[in-house]
Amino acid sequence: MNLTVKVIVGMALGIVVGLAINFSGLNSEGSFVQEFVTGGLFHVVGKMFINALNMMVVPLVLFSLICGVCGIGDIKLLGKIGSKSFGFYILTTAVAIASAILIAGGLGIGEGMNASSSTTFTGRDAPPLSDVLINIIPTNPINAMAQGEMLSIIFFAILFGISLLLVGKKATKLIELIEILNEAMMKMVTIIMALAPYAVFCLLAKAMAELGVELFTQLIGYVLVLAGVLLFHLFVTLLIFLKAFSGLSPRIFLKKIRNVQVFAFSTSSSNATIPVTLRTVTERMGVNNSVASFTVPFGATINMDGTAIMQGVATVFIANMYGVELGIAGYLTVIMMSVLASIGTAGVPGVGLIMLSMVFAQVGLPLEGIGLILGVDRLLDMLRTAVNVSGDAVVSLVVAKSEGKLDEDVFNNENLENSDTGDIRVNNEVRRDFAQAMSTAYKGK
Structure with a gap:
């Protein structure tokens, strides 16, 4: 089995084991399973894997983006890639939330439902758009890297490149060094990915074991409609977009993107999936690093198709539940707010619920309504993150194709499906040279 199949098997087994633990009641508060299995072994292994992925994000984005800028060599072309990426990301987000509102509104979810929730939600104020724009330029780039502030890192890397x-010519050796560092980071991705099947099993088993199944009986309409719209956007909207703007095969795309989707689903984090997404679109889809190094981290920061869909469906659901008539003007406001919020809340933890609280406040819906959907948000967050990263890959392909930066032979080569395990062995010639160099240095000392 190649790595992708192993990860999918790990995900499936994790879901089965987690649901078995949940149905049997073994995960009750204070039980041995809760203390030492789901809250112990599964939590530790899963968290270590996510930390390992997050560990690579900042250096990988920094080195890859500097290499990408130097590889483009034309500042005007960099501006074209940036403006195209931004425009496509905003377009797909607007289409996503519009379709969510139309489908959810047409099905009338939440009407006549008198659900109550003991969970309350207090909205946090997202930073104003002006602050986000100002903070794109870091006062301290080292601190921005330490805090994982992606927009600031992207700005610094582009300016440095x-x-x-x-x-x-004076910078040639430094550029070569950065290229070596970038290649080393990609090898580090390969090493960590070898452990992925076991980590994905633990992540999914823990999530399913803790998921309250009874919540689905109360919120079945919301869950099914939101999942349906997310899948519609993934398998219809994005694939039409890919075919229309690039002419590439949707079937091959789905085949090659599935490992990225699995990691996004299990981690619920677009940022943590950046190393996997970047490697997949460059090595398996043929996108030139000069494009992918910009579009992938940029998309992980501002592209929130899945989150926008959640806002649209949740707004319709809560409005119907509380009997609030928003009208066309209200729903247009929701669309506009969601598109703007996808930029304005970039990099803020808990971005989905923060954006939803902003939308609710703008159209006059009660924030306590968010408490009703908190219980099932964990699972749905996994699904919408998979949609988000798929959108990142689609836009990367479209932009690369439009700029002649796509190797279509690589994209169309379906045999690359089996190359995702990579080679983590040390080259014998390199080992000999390194040993000889160390021996010489030791003798000299």
């Missing part, structure tokens, strides 16, 4: 281009 442009500066290296302007320095000229």
Whole structure:
């Protein structure tokens, strides 16, 4: 089995084991299973894996983006790639939430439902758009890297890459060093990915074991409609977008993106999936690193198709439940707010619920309504993250194709499906050279 199949098997087994624990009641508060299995072994292994992925995000984005800028070599072309990426991301987000409102509104979910919730939700104020724009330029780039502030890291990396281009031949050795560091980071991705099947099993088993199944009986309409709209956007909207703007095969895309979707589903984090997404679109889909190094981290920061869909469905659901008539003007406001919030709340923890609280406040819906959907949000967050990263890959392909930065032979080569385990062995020649160099250095000392 290749790595993708192993991960899918691990995910399936994790879901089965987790649901078995949940149905049997073994995960009750204070039980041995809760203390040492789901809250112990599964939690530790899963969290270590997510930390390992997050560990690579900042250096990988930094080195890859600097290499990408230097590889483009044309500042005007960089501006074209940036503007296209931004435009496509905003377009797909707007289409996502519009379709969510139309489908959810047409089905009338939440009408006549008198559900109550003991869970309350207090909305946090998202930073205003002006602050986000100002903070794109870091006062301290090292601190921005430490805090994982992606927009600031992207800005610094692009500016540093442009500066290296302007320095000229003197910077050649430094650029070569950064390229080596970037390649080393990609090898690190390969090493960590070898452990992925076991980590994905633990993540999914823990999530399913803790999921209250009784919540689905109360919120079955909301869950099914939201999941249905997410899948519609993934398998219809994004694939039509891919075919219309690039002419590439949706079937091959779905085949090659599935490992990224599995990791996004299990981690619920677009940022943590950046190393996997970046490697997949460059090595298996043929997108030039000069494009992917910009579009992937940029998309993980501002592209929130899945989150926008959740906002649309949740707004219709809560409005119907409380008997609030929003009208066309209200729903247009929701669409506009969601598109703006996808930029304005970039990099903020708990971004989905923060954006939803902003939308509710704008259209006059009670924030306590969010408490009703909190219980099932964990599982749905996994699904919408998979939609988000799929959108990142689609836009990367479309932008690369439009700029002649896509190797279609690589994209169409379905045999690359079996190459995702990578080679984590040390080359014998490199080992000999390294040993000889160390021996010489030791003798000299």
